[in-house]
Amino acid sequence: MSALNPAKTDRIDVRASHAVKLLLQEAARASHKTVSEFLLDAGVIAANQALADRRHFQLDEAQWQAFEAALEQPVQIKPRLKQLLNEPGVLG
Numbered sequence: 001m002s003a004l005n006p007a008k009t010d011r012i013d014v015r016a017s018h019a020v021k022l023l024l025q026e027a028a029r030a031s032h033k034t035v036s037e038f039l040l041d042a043g044v045i046a047a048n049q050a051l052a053d054r055r056h057f058q059l060d061e062a063q064w065q066a067f068e069a070a071l072e073q074p075v076q077i078k079p080r081l082k083q084l085l086n087e088p089g090v091l092g
Helices: 018-030 035-055 061-072 079-086
Strands: none
Touching (some): 018 035
8 A cells, every 4th residue: 555545444434315325426426436435535625624724824924913912912801792601592
């Protein structure tokens, strides 16, 4: 196995409705992939997109200075926010 294509040793099981299974099979065929390849590729892309904003921040010098300045600001008491957080919400 090469470093670019490591062995697949773990299994992921997914349950889906019949309609979703048919849709995935059709999309996989259209992409010239197996359903497993299609799901894995799509899942990796979605995971990277979901995590991108949490992993990497790119700021120019002015943005970095503004970010640091915001972090250095003293804490401000926000009475309306405190009230909101202490009130029961829609879900209880």
